[in-house]
Amino acid sequence: MKMNGRLLCQLLICCFFASMAQAQTRRNILWFDATANFKRFSYEDSIKNILDKCQQAGVTDVVIDVKPITGEVLYKSKIAPQMLDWNGDKRAADFDMLQVFINEAHKRNMVAHASMNVFVAGHNHFDRGVVYTSHPEWQSLNYTDSGLVPISKIKTKYSAMLNPANPEVRAYELSIVKEIVDMYPTLDGIILDRGRYDGIQADFSPLSQQLFEKYIGKKVANFPSDIYTYKGKQREPGVLYKEWLEWRASVIYKFFADARKVAKKANKKIIFGDYTGAWYSTYYEVGVNWASKKYDPSKDYNWATKKYKQYGYAELLDLFTTGCYFFEVAKSEVNKGDAKAARTEAGMETAKSPLYTVEGSAELSKDLVKGAVPVYAGLYVDQYAKDKNQFIKAMKMCRAKSDGVMVFDVVHIINNGWWDALTEGLKGNL
Structure with a gap:
């Protein structure tokens, strides 16, 4: 079989970028949210212009959100509905945003990842998405006061989260992982976001009860009170609370194991990544153990069983970005006044601690994964909206205390006109 010169050249280029992406450990990652940038990235020239700025600023990796929280996708899918309009703006159905991003990123020697919000399929503030149309039965049933x-x-919750234990939900999300990797063979990586439960209140459906009973090998006499009960608005753990937390962690672990197999089967060189919050001490509330199997949380936390460590999934990842979403950068800043950034992310608490700083949370993340995967400490730009210098300092701290930095989101860099700050933070020393 003869191969023409142009095809051979394209093949060699694809192989080069795949090997470069896998070998790279130091990364400056910039995230591109789907809905916040919907209008802007509906045009090729706009994508090129922003990527030029990214290259100049020192960005090495771009993460393109192609499955926002509505459950719609930003490419021509045979599985999920395609998002062709948002907030009054429309996009041409044949415009392949992701492929443009991949091509243009590669021209600028940058690595291109696609991200997908996994266990969510509806936007509650717009009553829009898959749970509002085709699959209301997939949504989480929350046990509230x-x-x-x-x-x-x-x-009060904008994300209409799904039940991660539901086999139909899992099969559906895995099929989307496969579709993305299959459709875009030159894509360097795929990063899972919201690969978790909604929170400690989720999911208490009859299906979850049945699956939990199968896991523990016995019927639950009093459901859901054997998990926890309410005294006013306060939760009080029941007799099976720890086992419930362990089971939920097993649900998420098994999904990540399956997702990795699916992605690697479609493209063995794909970078398989994940985003979580860095606040490990309370992240059990969303059913996630992102630590290494070598770490035993039962030695440090009373909510963890001895078996909980088996469901640490750091070893399943090629790339791990963790949200160090705190205004305070250095641990020394904790006692210099009240926290300035609202803590509204899933599983967060309001306590003051050196761990609730960029420095402390980055160090903890590195420690708990035990070298199993490179860690990229992440920042939420809008938390520094009134303090550019603190943002610059935070980027430098991420780079000093982890394998690089993840900045969320490009829309805040654009709206604030902070390309100079991004450049300084990505290139300067702490």
Whole structure:
């Protein structure tokens, strides 16, 4: 079989970028949210212009969100509905945003990842998404102080999260992982986001009860009170609380194991990545153990069983970015006044601690994965909206205390006109 010169050249280029992406450990990662940038990235020239700025600033990797929280996708899918409009703006159905990003990133020697919000399929503030149309039965059933409530009815939550234990949900999400990697053979990586439960209140459906009973090998006499009960608005653990936490961690672990197999089968060179919050001490609330199997949380935390460590999934990842979403950068800043950034992420608490700083959370993340995967400490730019210098300092701290930095999101860099700050933070020393 003869191969023409142009095809051979393209093949060699693809192989080069795949090997370069895998070998790289130091990364400056910039995230591109789907809905916040919907209009802007509906045009090729706009993508090229922003990537030029990224290259000049020192960005090495771009993460393109192709499955936002509605459950729609930003490419021509045979599985999920395609998002062709958002907030009054429309996009041409044949515009392949992700392929443009991949091609243009590679021209600028940058690595291109696609991200997908996994266990979520609805935006509660817009009553939009898969749980509002085709699959309302997939949504999480939350155990609140008012009883069992479908998450689409809890309008204080903007993400209509799914039940990760539901086999139909898992199969659906895995099929999307496969589709993305199959459709874009020159894509360097795929990063899973919201690969978790909604929170400690989720999921208390009859299906989850059945699956939990199968896991522990016995019937639950009093469900859900054997898991926990409410005294006013305060939760009080029941007799099976720790086992419930362990089971939820096993659910997420097994999904990540399956997702990795699916992605690697579609493209053995794909970088398999994940985003979580860095606040490990309370991240069990969302059913996630992102640590290494070598770390035993039962020695440090009373919520963890001896078996909980088996569901640490750091070893399943090629890339791990963790949200060090705190205004305070250095641990020494903790006692210099009240925390300035609202802590609203899933599983977060409001306590003051050196661990709730960029420095402390980055160090903890590196420690708990035990070298199993490179760690990229992440920042939420909007937390520094009134203090550019603190943002610059935070980027430098991430780079000093982890294998690089992840900045969320490019929309805040654009809106604030902070390309100079991004450049200084990505290139300067602490």
